[in-house]
Amino acid sequence: MRCLTAIGLMSGTSLDGVDAALVRTDGEKIVSHGPGLSLEYSPELRNRARDLLSRAATTSPDDPELRAIERDITLRHIEAVELLRRQTDTIDLIGFHGQTILHAPERQLTWQIGDAALLSRETGLPVIHDFRSADVAAGGEGAPLAPWYHAALLHGHEGSVAILNIGGVANVTLVDAGGDIHACDTGPGNALLDDWAFLHTGTACDIDGALARSGMVHTDILEPLLADPYFSRPAPKSLDRLTFHRAMNAVKTLSPEDGAATLVAFTVEAIRRTPLPCQPAAWYVCGGGRRNPVLMEQLKYALPAPVLSVEKLGWNGDDLEAECFGFLAVRTLRKLPLSAPTITGAPTALTGGRLTCASLSPLPEWLAVR
Numbered sequence: 601m602r603c604l605t606a607i608g609l610m611s612g613t614s615l616d617g618v619d620a621a622l623v624r625t626d627g628e629k630i631v632s633h634g635p636g637l638s639l640e641y642s643p644e645l646r647n648r649a650r651d652l653l654s655r656a657a658t659t660s661p662d663d664p665e666l667r668a669i670e671r672d673i674t675l676r677h678i679e680a681v682e683l684l685r686r687q688t689d690t691i692d693l694i695g696f697h698g699q700t701i702l703h704a705p706e707r708q709l710t711w712q713i714g715d716a717a718l719l720s721r722e723t724g725l726p727v728i729h730d731f732r733s734a735d736v737a738a739g740g741e742g743a744p745l746a747p748w749y750h751a752a753l754l755h756g757h758e759g760s761v762a763i764l765n766i767g768g769v770a771n772v773t774l775v776d777a778g779g780d781i782h783a784c785d786t787g788p789g790n791a792l793l794d795d796w797a798f799l800h801t802g803t804a805c806d807i808d809g810a811l812a813r814s815g816m817v818h819t820d821i822l823e824p825l826l827a828d829p830y831f832s833r834p835a836p837k838s839l840d841r842l843t844f845h846r847a848m849n850a851v852k853t854l855s856p857e858d859g860a861a862t863l864v865a866f867t868v869e870a871i872r873r874t875p876l877p878c879q880p881a882a883w884y885v886c887g888g889g890r891r892n893p894v895l896m897e898q899l900k901y902a903l904p905a906p907v908l909s910v911e912k913l914g915w916n917g918d919d920l921e922a923e924c925f926g927f928l929a930v931r932t933l934r935k936l937p938l939s940a941p942t943i944t945g946a947p948t949a950l951t952g953g954r955l956t957c958a959s960l961s962p963l964p965e966w967l968a969v970r
């Protein structure tokens with residue numbers, strides 16, 4: 601198959617906005633990746649989405665507020681596509697992750713909202729979406745899905761490497777010296793710390809780790825949190841943004857600074873305790889967590905190998921997830937696997953994703969022959 605240029609779109613668990621990025625690929629090799637951009641959600645939309653997440657388990661897909669949030673989020677994605685389109689000649693397709701509002705693989709449930717038909721109609725492009733359902737339906741975790749992309753980018757790299765994404769939730773990909781891929785969600789990323797900072801300072805995150813830096817870690821609170829069976833469970837495993845929300849209750853009597861320090865330690869300790877088949881020679885960090893200097897310092901202290909930003913590999917740590925969904929969109933078209941037993945626990949290597957093509961007539965030849 602010839603190489604295609606895809607726009608990948610990701611609205612992550614921190615609910616900060618939409619990331620969009622270009623990737624040129626045949627679904628196996630990465631010819632080029634980037635540039636990308638991010639568009640924030642308004643504080644109002646963020647609050648509505650946060651509220652929706654907390655009641656998603658009991659919300660019907662026809663709920664009018666859910667529909668309204670889905671539309672507003674999709675409109676922001678359309679803006680992102682139009683802005684990115686100005687930076688390149690031809691776009692072939694879009695990989696559209698949507699916004700996860702509920703993730704419960706043990707109930708074969710994973711729910712990403714986003715109106716793929718509206719996105720396709722407004723942009724005139726084919727849209728691949730619903731990346732996680734097939735994996736969850738087959739008994740997999742449905743997440744993380746970035747590992748195939750990390751492995752493709754690492755092609756030719758020697759030794760074992762960990763790529764650590766610290767978003768709202770944190771997840772790791774380990775590519776071992778033989779090229780085998782292992783992965784899982786490690787535990788909380790920034791989401792608890794974001795909620796804590798918002799509660800105490802009204803800011804969307806603990807900017808530059810200012811709160812955590814002057815706080816003290818309360819191990820008497822931390823240890824019971826780390827006693828959760830999730831941390832001793834072998835990989836593959838995945839999380840919902842709200843899985844460890846009770847930690848907010850556990851730290852509620854602490855000062856803003858001590859609460860922040862304890863939540864940072866929770867993220868770091870969960871990463872350190874992640875059961876991996878071998879120790880990586882280096883950890884490369886992507887996602888917004890790498891911008892929190894306190895988190896990065898603590899990681900460097902806790903982990904036995906060097907901890908660096910993915911920028912050291914020449915990658916853009918803000919765009920990586922968006923690029924990934926462009927890459928996976930092309931893999932969907934080629935019916936290549938998006939997941940595998942050591943990544944999501946799916947019984948075999950599985951493809952996934954669905955095509956929505958609202959306004960293309962005639963279909964491009966590469967799409968029509970699928």
Ligand SMILES: Nc1ncnc2c1ncn2[C@@H]1O[C@H](COP(=O)(O)OP(=O)(O)OP(=O)(O)O)[C@@H](O)[C@H]1O
Pocket residue numbers: 611612613614615616765766767768769770789790791794804805806807808809886887888889891892893921
């Ligand atoms: N200067 C900063 N100081 C502290 N934290 C920061 C800073 N910049 C970004 N962050 C953190 O990064 C987060 C955003 O990270 P990112 O965009 O990777 O998350 P996401 O993609 O939404 O999450 P996920 O990967 O779980 O889907 C913010 O919510 C914040 O916690």
Ligand SMILES: CC(=O)N[C@H]1[C@@H]2OC[C@@H](O2)[C@@H](O)[C@@H]1O[C@H](C)C(=O)O
Pocket residue numbers: 612613700703710742743744745746747765767768769770771785838839921
């Ligand atoms: C269900 C869901 O949306 N999971 C996200 C979330 O954010 C980080 C972590 O939890 C990861 O498992 C996943 O996203 C990335 C892009 C993934 O699938 O690799």
